[in-house]
Structures are given as structure tokens and as C-alpha cells.
Amino acid sequence: MAMTADLPVLEQTATPRAAPARWSRHARPALGLVVPVVIALGWELVVGLGYSNGRLVPPPSKVFETIVALAKSGELSRHILATLWRVGAGFALGVIAGTIMGAISGYWDFAKRVLDPTVQALRAIPSLAWVPLFVLWLGIFETSKIALIAVGVFFPIYLGVMGAILSVDRKIVEVGRVFRLSGPAMIRRILLPAVLPAYVVALRVGLGLGWMFVVAAELIGASEGLGYLLLDGQQLGKPAQILAAIVIFAILGKLTDWLIEVTAAPLLRWQDAFGARGGQ
């Protein structure tokens, strides 16, 4: 008797459960916007009601105005493109070098013994310490900036790739051996897919550092770029311009990171991970 009484209850709970699931697919990205929007509106209100003059911390509307003004004059796109080009070139170089070196050190024990201590020693140097040397060697223009960014990107990629290869499950590699895979086939069919999740993380960390170092590079001496906008804003006392540059940095950083995430997602659908639970 009790069992038959339970049945309709079960059916009832099934329908309202499906609805929030559908709703949350759209709501989930929006959830991340709640905190910044509340803070922005709050500050706007504080300035609007006259509790602060907003001179040193301009309200969002002022920052937005600055961005629009910069965009209209065509300056904004010039600065963004300059910065994007530097990050892109430095990131690409760092990724290529880090991947190759990391793969060699991870795959070949002898190379690891020879190379890794030196690389680790170089990693211990704060990357900004290279700046004077790069400027002397490569000049104050693009090359030294790109080199600095590449150095920043290199280390997390190198470490990520090497660590990922070293931690590939021996039992899975043995499956490759049982099926008599050749060296290249072992790399292509076992090692590459096995290290992919860690590689994507390394790329994202590397890109984050790339954005960090582009600011350092552009603060040193540049006539364009978002870092230049920052410095210009400081020297001429334009906090709205500094905040505008910071907001654009945040947007670009998030956007490029999202790009990596989205590009890699179809390749990582197989993962049986805690973080994948929402995808089911």
C-alpha cells in the first residue's frame, strides 16, 4: 500500500526537476556577472548620490565614456591591436619552445638530467630581471617585449608538458606496448591524448602570464598598447583611462582564456572528472 502511494509523488518531482536544469543552462554564465555588476552599480550609485566625488575612482559610466571616446578616435583599436600582437607573438613563441623542451625532457630521461636543472635555475630568476638585458640585446622596440612575454609563457608550458608526460599512467602505456605501437604511434595515440588535459591547463596558465608580462613590457617603454594607456593615464592624472585599460585587459584576458577552453572542450569530453559533473 505504501509503495503505490509513493509512485505519484515520484512522478511529480520528476517534472519540476527537469525545468531548473534547462533554466540553469542559460543562468549559469549569467551567475558569474552578478558580483561585478553589483559592485559597479553600487559605486555608480555612491558617486551619483554625491557620497564621493569619484575623482580618483571614477564611476563606471565615466570609465565607459572614456572607452567610447577612445574607440571613436580610433586610438583604442590601435592600442588593443598592438597589445594583442605582442601577447600573440610572445605566447606562440613561448608555447612552441616550452612544448618542445618539455616534451623532450619528459620523454627522454637523459635530456631531463641534462636540461632540467638549467631550466629550473633559469625559472628561479624573476622574469622581470631579464628586462635590462633584453633591452640591451634586442633594443627597446618590439623584439625585447615579445622576448620577455615568451620567457614568461615558456616556464609554465615547459613544466606542464614535462610533468604531464612523466605522470602518464604506466599501465596505459603498457597497453600501447602490447599492441606493438612504434615510437611515433605511441606518442600520437597514447601520450598526446593522455597529456592533453594537463596541456590545456598549462596553456591557460601560460596565457595568463603572457598578459601579465605584456603589461610589464609596455610599462617599460612603449608608444602604444594598453600598457602605454595605463602609464599615460598615471602620468597625466587620468584615472578613468587607467580603469578603462584595466577593464579592457580583463575582458581580453577572459576572452582569450575562454577561447582556449572552448577550443579544447570537444577534445576533453571523455574526462571523468569532478569538474565535468555539470556537463552530464
Place this chain on the structure above:
Amino acid sequence: MLALKEVGKTYPNGVHALERFSAEISPGEIIAIIGGSGCGKSTLLRAIAGLDRASTGSVTLDNAVISSPHAKIGIIFQEPRLLPWLSVADNIGFGLADLPADVRRERVAAALARVGLADKAAAWPRELSGGQAQRVAIARALVPQPEVLLLDEPFSALDAFTRRDLQDHLLDLWADTRPTLILVTHDVDEAVVLADRVLVMRPRPGRLFEQITINLARPRDRKSELFDTFKRRVLTALDRSLDRSVRDVTDKSSAGEAMWW
């Protein structure tokens, strides 16, 4: 024929895992290797698979010396070891990369149907139960049609019902192409259900202690008295193998049948 001649293995750390193991195994025979822990069962299996090289002696299959993994020898491990980034179907077809895609697809589909997982072709390994995953592993090992299939405690991680189910299923699949099966196990019941011959090993160093031929017709009734008799024989041999006061009889057993009964 698979011939093991005085196979021995000493690991680089000095552990003497296996000593002078000899056996001749005919095509299509089902062998169970059983023994206490540390008796070199897995070491022996890995030497036959060509995954680890024997320190002394030789493994030959039809007169070809096995020193690295061989196309005619397949292996199933204790864990399914499926590649998590490949679908179930791609896992099964993993060893068929050299075949044209349509032939591969056909053989994979047939294997999937044969192990009763046709509806799981597109699933990820993480979506399978333990028993299903081990079925996929069995299909993956069988689909290149090996002459010898090695099984290293393949069902030990499964619950009793699934284990029994898979044992029957394995015999069923074996009947298709009748490869030689060499099964390492610590389950006496499993050894007697599956094997034509049970090789009992004794530890430190691992060596052959006794051979017991199970001349019971298949399918075997696990509840029959004769089945129990064979189980008792294997159990007695296992007990004796662990009793240090019992001396080795390797000379006797390698000469042919053990005459303990």
C-alpha cells in the same frame, strides 16, 4: 605450441621472482596458474607476453622466441585499462589500426555484439560498469584474433555474480576461435571452472609445484561432486605448496603428469 623452457626472472633489485619454470602448452589449451602471493604468477605471464624479458630460459611460440610483445599474443589485465579518450568502439578497434576502416568497423561491430555491448559503441569508458569495462577489454584483446590470450587475474576486481557471468562468457568467446588461454588466478573455483590444466606454483622463488589435469567435460557444473573433488585437489596442492616441509617435486611434474593421486 607455446613452450616455456626453464624460464627464470631476477629483478634488478635482486628479487628472485621466478626459477626454472618449464611447461609445454598446446594450441587451444586452457591453463590456469594458481599459487600464493609472490609465487611469480604475474612475472611469468609478463614474460610470456614479452612485456618483461626473462633473465634465463626462453619462451617460444611455434619456435619463434618471444622477447617483446607479439602479434599472436594478447593480454587482459586485472584492470580493464581502456583508453579513457576513446569511445568503447574505438577501444575495441585499437589493435586493428592497420586494417582498412570499413573492415575495422565491421569487426568491431561484430565484437561489440558478441560481448553484448552493441548499444554502448559510442559510450565513453567512464560510463561503463566494472563488468562491462572488462568485457570491452576482453573484446579488445580478442578482436585481433590472437593465438594465445593471457589473462592476469582478469575478474578479481569484480563481484561474485559478475565474475561468474564473465567466466562463462569467456568460455563462450574462447569457443569461437579456440585460442590458447593462460589465466593467472587466485580463485580455485575459477581455475577449476575454466582450465584443462591447473599449474600450482610455490613462492620464494616462484616455481612450478604441481600440475593437475581437470578432465571434466564442459560446460562444468559448479555444484557437481566431481567438480568439488577437483577443487579439493587444487586446494590440497595449494596448501602443500605453502608448507615449507614439503619438498619440491618439479622434476616429477615437468616429466608429465603429477602422480599424486
